[in-house]
Amino acid sequence: MANPSLAExxxxxxxxxxxxxxxxxxxxxxxxxxxxxxxxxxxxxxxxKVWQALNNQTRFFNAIPRTVxxxxxxxxxxxxxxxxxxxxxxxxxxxxxxxISNIETISSLPRVVSTTFGASVKSVFxxxxxxxxxxxxxxxxxxxxxxxxxxxxxxLLAGSAYLVSAGASTTFxxxxxxxxxxxxxxxxxxxxxxxxxxxxxxxxxxxxxxxTGVVTVATGTAYADGDIAFIYSRAGLTSxxxxxxxxxxxxxxxxxxxxVRAYDLTQAGRAxxxxxxxxxxxxxSGTGRDLSLNLLDTAIQKIRENGGEPKLIxxxxxxxxxxxxxxxxxxxxxxxxxxQVGIGSERTFPGTRTGLVLATYQGIPIMPDADVPKSVSTAxxxxxxxxxxxxxxxxxxxxxxxxxxxxxxxYFAANALVVRGxxxxxxxxxxxxxxxxxxxxxxxx
Numbered sequence: 001m002a003n004p005s006l007a008e009x010x011x012x013x014x015x016x017x018x019x020x021x022x023x024x025x026x027x028x029x030x031x032x033x034x035x036x037x038x039x040x041x042x043x044x045x046x047x048x049k050v051w052q053a054l055n056n057q058t059r060f061f062n063a064i065p066r067t068v069x070x071x072x073x074x075x076x077x078x079x080x081x082x083x084x085x086x087x088x089x090x091x092x093x094x095x096x097x098x099x100i101s102n103i104e105t106i107s108s109l110p111r112v113v114s115t116t117f118g119a120s121v122k123s124v125f126x127x128x129x130x131x132x133x134x135x136x137x138x139x140x141x142x143x144x145x146x147x148x149x150x151x152x153x154x155x156l157l158a159g160s161a162y163l164v165s166a167g168a169s170t171t172f173x174x175x176x177x178x179x180x181x182x183x184x185x186x187x188x189x190x191x192x193x194x195x196x197x198x199x200x201x202x203x204x205x206x207x208x209x210x211x212t213g214v215v216t217v218a219t220g221t222a223y224a225d226g227d228i229a230f231i232y233s234r235a236g237l238t239s240x241x242x243x244x245x246x247x248x249x250x251x252x253x254x255x256x257x258x259x260v261r262a263y264d265l266t267q268a269g270r271a272x273x274x275x276x277x278x279x280x281x282x283x284x285s286g287t288g289r290d291l292s293l294n295l296l297d298t299a300i301q302k303i304r305e306n307g308g309e310p311k312l313i314x315x316x317x318x319x320x321x322x323x324x325x326x327x328x329x330x331x332x333x334x335x336x337x338x339x340q341v342g343i344g345s346e347r348t349f350p351g352t353r354t355g356l357v358l359a360t361y362q363g364i365p366i367m368p369d370a371d372v373p374k375s376v377s378t379a380x381x382x383x384x385x386x387x388x389x390x391x392x393x394x395x396x397x398x399x400x401x402x403x404x405x406x407x408x409x410x411y412f413a414a415n416a417l418v419v420r421g422x423x424x425x426x427x428x429x430x431x432x433x434x435x436x437x438x439x440x441x442x443x444x445x
Contacts (some may be wrong), residue, residue, distance in 0.1 A: 023411035025219040032161035044153070048134045056146045058153035059369040060240075060314060062390065064429065065247025069400040074107030075432055104275065108263040110400035110426045111237050113155065115148040117141065120412075137419055141405075148403065150425045156429055157240040159373030160260040161230035163252030163286065165213075165380040167223025175382050176213040181373060184208060185235025188217055191258060193226035200259070210336040230261040238262055240314070240388055240395075241373055243431045244439040246270050246277035252286035252376045259351035259375065275435050279306045280389075284354070284442035286378035289388070291322045291443050299438035300362065308391035308436025313366045318445045320368040324358050364389070375441045393432035403424035 013205035016106065080102030088098050117140040119127075127136035161182035166173040172190075174182075182188065187202025198221040215229070228251050231242060241260075247270040248257025259270070270277045280302035282295060296313070303310050315323070358366050375383040406422040415418060431437065 005421050010321070035048060048132070049145075050139060051132060052146075054146075055370050056150055057370060058149050059367055060156055060371070061149065061153040061397075063312060063314075063367060064156070064395050064397050067396045067398050069110060069398045069427075071225050073109055074105055075430065077104045077275060077433070078102070079104050079107060100307040106263050106265065106276075108238065108428050108430065110398070110428050111234070112424055112426050113148070113152055114235055114422060114424040115151065116420065116422050117144040118418050121417040121419065122291075124348065124419065137421075141421060144421065148260060148425070150427065152237065152370050152427075153369075154180065155234075155237040156239055157369065157371040157373060158183065158231075158236075158241060159243055160241040161228060161249060161251045161258035161388075163376050163378070164223050164227040164229050165225055167225075167227065169219050169222040171214050171216050171221055172223035172227070172229050174213045174215065175376060175380060176211060177382050178374070178376060179208050179210045179213045179215055180207055182215045182229075182231075183234070183236050186231055187233035187235075188229050189232040189259060189261075190221065190223060190228070191228040192221060193224060197259065202230075205235075228252065228258050229261050232259075232261050236433075237427065238429050240390070240429070240437070241386070241439070243429075243434055244278035244281060244388060244437045246272050246274070246281050249281055250283050250285050252378060252380075262431075277434065278437050279303045279308065279435055280438040280440055282376075282440045282442075286376070287442060288377055288383045289442060291319055291326065291384075291440075292325055294376075295440050296323075296361065296389070297388070298439055299387070300364070303389060303391060303436050303438050306435045308394070308433065310364045310389050311392040311436075312388075312390045313361060313364050314372060314388040314390060315366070315368055316372040316374070317368045317370060318384045319387055319443060320366065322384075322443075323361070323366070327358065327361070335436075362386075372445070375443065377442075382445075384443040386443065387440040389440075390437040391433070391436040394431055394436060396430050397427055398430050399425070399427045 013400045031112065032053050035196070048413050049168050061239055078101050082099035082101050083097070085096045085099045089095060103355065119136050119140055123136055133139055159178065162174045162178055164172045164174060172188075183203050184205050185300070188199070188205060189197065189202055190199035192198040203217040205217050209215075231239075234242065242262040245258075245260035245262065247259050249260070251258045262276075263269075265276050272281070280299050300310050360366060372385040372388075374385045377383050401424075403423055403425045406424075408414070408420045408422075
């Protein structure tokens, strides 16, 4: 059959249009019709799915092995082989003097992390109506679970020492993005720009304003611009930044050092090279510097010199791409092929694969985490994220009580018609060998 002419095609289309459910009369009558939402024929409705506009990734928490707490609260570390008990012996010479190893003890009780949520009886009912979110209590429970694990991850990656830009006897100010590293219940020490360590026994944090950067603490020597606030004792989980620290770390180019504590370690004794200090803590006095392979290689070297073997390179996404660019010159192209990638319903133009996707460096896995703490410059500006080189054979999250869920529907106890929920976990991060962990700070973003 021959193809129809253009005129015939248009005639067929027109007949199909007139044979629609509306008909030609309807179309003619509605020539000047406009849609007006004020007439009530349309109302905006929203789906029940609640999407997340928050970063809920918890990479570091997932990377550390979990263990059962056990029946002890502490552990022992051998730090000395004994004096002179190993040496050459001549044919008739005397035996070496008998001596014992030096054993140090560390202890830390389990820490409790909790997350609460709730909903009123009325909201539970109205959320089920058309246009509602559905089971609001289940929604809040699901969100609380995400928030709970996120809080654990943030505590494990909380920074431990920062330069102060202003303060008073009961407050100090740090950049707003840094304030989250100070948790309510933490005890904060202070290195005064004029007199040295004025607060060496800790001043407990009672409030944190993450919008202004103001941290409220118990009264004491007034903080001032250039002072250093450092964690003396954690209320929550010990962070990896607490572990990889040493006495008198130069932080932000302020009044000098920060004596960050971890577990029950004493004020003195975390000097560089000691068993309870990090293998390598690399600062630059608050001056930003670019990441270099030399800095990374030095951290790896120090760990190996102390008898460890790095198992993880932990960094922020900014340093991940800096490392990618540093290693890009090592990329080798083997031949050429056309390559396309689908993006939704579209596809890229044919081309070649370019760029590196980093998985390891010198065989050590690389893991970026958005919660990795950042440094602060001498001008109180936030620098790039730190890098931690870790021997995870000696790291563990000891769980005393796995996450528990408690729900309360006692309206009389609440004195309100509300349903409340609580999630809590009792655990602690233990480091059995602090001497084989390293840190690189004061890096540009």
